[in-house]
Amino acid sequence: MVQRNGRMERREPVLGASAAMTAHGDMRLSPEDRPTTMARNGGGSSRKSGAGASDGKRTGTRSSSGRGGGRKPRRGLLSRLFYWSFVLGIWGVVGVAGLIFYEASQLPPIQNLAIPERPPTIIIQAADGKTIATRGEMRGSAVPLRSLPPFVPQAFVAIEDRRFYSHFGIDPMGLARALVTNLTSGRLREGGSTLTQQLAKNLFLTQERTLSRKIQELILSIWLETKYSKNEILELYVNRVYFGAGAWGIEAAAQRYFNKPARQLTLAEAAMIAGLVKSPSSLAPTRNLEAAQQRASVVLDAMVDARFISPDMEQAALAKPATVAKNNSSDVAGYVADWVADQLKTILPSIEHDVIVQTTLDMSLQAVADKALKDALARNGKKLGVEQGAMVIMDTEGGVRALVGGRSYEESQYNRAVTARRQPGSSFKPFVYLTALETGMSPASVREDAPVQIKGWKPENFSRDYRGPVDLTTAIALSLNTVAVRLALEVGPAAVISTAQRLGISSKLEPNASIALGTSEVSVLEMADAYVPFANGGFGVAPHVISQVKDSASGKLLYTAPSAERGSVIAPPHLAMIDRMLRQVVLTGTAKRVDLPGWQVAGKTGTSQDYRDAWFIGFTGKLVGAVWIGNDDSSPTKKASGSGVPVEIWSQVMKAAHKDMSPVPLPGAGTETPPAAAPPGLPPGEVPEDPVVTGGPQAQRKPATIDNWLLDKLFGG
Known part of the structure; x- marks a missing residue:
């Protein structure tokens, strides 16, 4: 605003021009207004001077060249890119170095690093x-x-x-x-x-x-x-x-x-x-x-x-x-190798160097056993509804010569010979009969083969028929369930369990009447072990597969297997009797399909309830073999029995096992069976005179009152 003629008038500001130019309407630049590198003039206090000073400050630095001057060149795009790349690169290096330093700090100190053993x-x-x-x-x-x-x-x-x-x-x-x-x-x-x-x-x-x-x-x-x-x-x-x-x-x-x-x-x-x-x-x-x-x-x-x-x-x-x-x-040896490794953890809890473990295994026999089981299951498995099997061959000192834990180690490493527990069925009966012999009975003692009922339980024979009075040899040869149950009740389930454990069974056994029919579960290895005393003269053994362990580098002996013998577990007279009875199982009974020419063979078949398990455990004077077939889920088979495929597998393997051996008789095979003694606890005059059985099994006359009297005493009617 300016004062003119005593009144205020509005004047629009003029940019970029001097006061003189404005006053005279001249739009041309004066020399003072042109760009120059001279130091700007000292300004007065008026707006005009201030404006000029401001213009001088703004324009006086543009160029130091001749007239008119030129613009200062701008930094190019490449120089800027180079600059920021360099800066980012520096920070990147710092960041990577920091990350490396941090990760290095998470490792053990370099001076402490060493190749792990x-x-x-x-x-x-x-x-x-x-x-x-x-x-x-x-x-x-x-x-x-x-x-x-x-x-x-x-x-x-x-x-x-x-x-x-x-x-x-x-x-x-x-x-x-x-x-x-x-x-x-x-x-x-x-x-x-x-x-x-x-x-x-x-x-x-x-x-x-x-x-x-x-x-x-x-x-x-x-x-x-x-x-x-x-x-x-x-x-x-x-x-x-x-x-x-x-x-x-x-x-x-x-x-x-x-x-x-x-x-x-x-x-x-x-x-x-x-x-x-x-x-x-x-x-x-x-x-x-x-x-x-x-x-x-x-x-x-x-x-x-x-x-x-x-x-x-x-x-x-x-x-x-x-x-x-x-x-x-x-x-071929996968199952037994795993078993060896497991046992080694107990024998040598701490192993620091490579070790060599020598076993009792016969690899040629092992291969035969593996193939026999595979072939039998391939040939009969579908027809009989059987998927698995297991086998153990053991010498008379408890050394495992062959062990097969299933039809294929590649498909399943579960060891059915050592780890699995299955019902042995009638193959458990020798422990019942041995207990009866040890209480005074003989192979010629007679018991009734007739229906029996125990608090609602009605055990039946495999054939569903009954023969009346039979001697014990006939009863075990034909695997008569009613006689085995009567004997178990007569001697007591606890006594049967004691006998089985004395011979080598380590699994828990239930003390009830059905123990006579093998309803308590055991392993194939246990059954083979418990039959060894029948083959070696009555001496208990500890099953073993490791003979010795040595340090691989130094050859130092780290372990030697102790004597496996546990002393006498069957008296010679009783051993002779039970072996003669089990021999009849092979000659005329359920295992008569056994094929091992030139050798005395004894054993027992077994079939559990609903045909879930089929067994045969047989022995000579040199080896014991236990065979089991069934299904992992315990589902019933299609009537697979111990007298069928298990006997066939056993015969095939044992032929190979005995081919280079000279035949030896079973312990006590030529010993005459001693006279029978009265079953303990019976009333006087109720016990018949049992003649010695020297030939095949034969039925003997016996008062029918004994069975009824025994059941009355045990269960009150």
């Missing part, structure tokens, strides 16, 4: 000293690199880490290639890990895929490279890596897939094993042989490319690709 391997040998299986976490002994054919380590280098001998534990080229491949494919296809990184992961870290674990892996890889030579790292690698099917290390893989030491691997076999590292579970030749062979061809091609082998060597290997050994002992 290799878990001990359990080398299991047969009685003849031949290795039949390996157990332990690694399941294979360590093999020096120099002991392997040159193409074995070369196969791993060719397919897993071509620049192994030139990098420092980390392969930048491999990492870059893996990064590009993963980014272009949109998924994780390559890891870029060196052999050293894989070893670091196996030795120190978990298998999880995280950034933290990867950084620790890189740190440990560099540490390994600084501490160990390349060959030492490669040796550690081939002895620690996983090859599928439970095989850790090159030795375990060679034994598992090819049934031979790693030192004897062929080029084709080495290529197959090296190829498994990529995906050991899915490529395992026991699971997918075709995929394993295809992967082996890729390994061979990589070996040619790396100039480790010639094209001719590759063609020879491709012409005869590796295959899995057919007679692989891991399946």
